């Protein structure tokens with residue numbers, strides 16, 4: 054797909070709470086594409102890695118963290134990244150831990166999601182159009198990208214531990230299930246315990262509809278979850294507060310920047326090389342219901358923005 058920017062920006066990074074910029078990058082320019090679903094959360098920073106390779110960085114809640122989780126314009130965010138030519142998205146998120154072994158400061162790579170959003174977030178590019186599509190979402194993250202990330206993120210966490218005296222350092226937890234709640238209030242103790250009983254391992258307010266929209270846009274999407282707290286399930290401990298989250302947010306963000314600075318070059322190369330990290334390309338081919346006479350031309354035009362190969 055020819056990108057709107059004309060640049061070869063294949064990798065997009067979405068920063069969550071505490072992560073409003075990346076390290077070791079030279080800002081090339083800011084772009085703020087108006088998509089058929091409005092403007093992204095903030096202007097997108099197109100940044101050059103030391104090799105000159107460019108990546109796109111978007112702050113999910115805006116640079117000044119002014120957008121609440123339920124109000125994040127996820128359709129515009131994903132559509133804007135796609136319009137720049139992005140094919141794989143690395144998203145970061147601050148999460149609560151629902152498991153004793155996932156300590157604040159640890160990192161997790163989820164492979165499953167439980168949806169506890171309340172239907173107030175627009176969750177499909179097809180919503181409100183005359184085109185019906187049912188994307189496959191059994192594996193909500195791009196598994197090849199997740200597996201690719203495992204070894205690389207683990208290595209960075211080991212480097213972090215070595216640089217800070219060789220102690221245990223943050224652990225990486227793989228194959229975890231993330232609960233996405235509506236918020237903005239945190240969970241009750243009863244809810245937190247229920248999520249554990251359901252098999253949830255970590256919890257946030259942001260992975261949906263972001264992951265669904267990435268799938269609809271045929272972008273490979275993975276989430277690096279960074280634990281900040283133990284949510285509200287521990288019977289004899291205080292339940293989570295924003296103050297508790299803030300305690301680990303900066304350290305987690307700084308390690309997240311180290312992860313990004315270490316892997317982005319290689320990730321760009323892997324995406325460019327072909328199908329290793331672009332497994333979602335073509336995945337919507339059989340998800341869109343066959344064209345009928347009732348499909349409105351204006352809707353096809355809108356959908357062309359994210360899926361040009363099906364709506365030319």
Ligand SMILES: CSC[C@H]1O[C@H](OP(=O)(O)O)[C@H](O)[C@@H]1O
Nearest residue numbers: 069070122146147257258259298
């Ligand atoms: C600041 S606590 C709750 C807030 O933090 C997470 O944001 P993000 O996923 O963007 O890092 C969580 O999802 C909530 O939105």
Ligand SMILES: Nc1ncnc2[nH]cnc12
Nearest residue numbers: 147148149256257258284
């Ligand atoms: N306990 C929690 N619940 C939901 N989102 C979070 N983000 C960070 N901690 C969280």
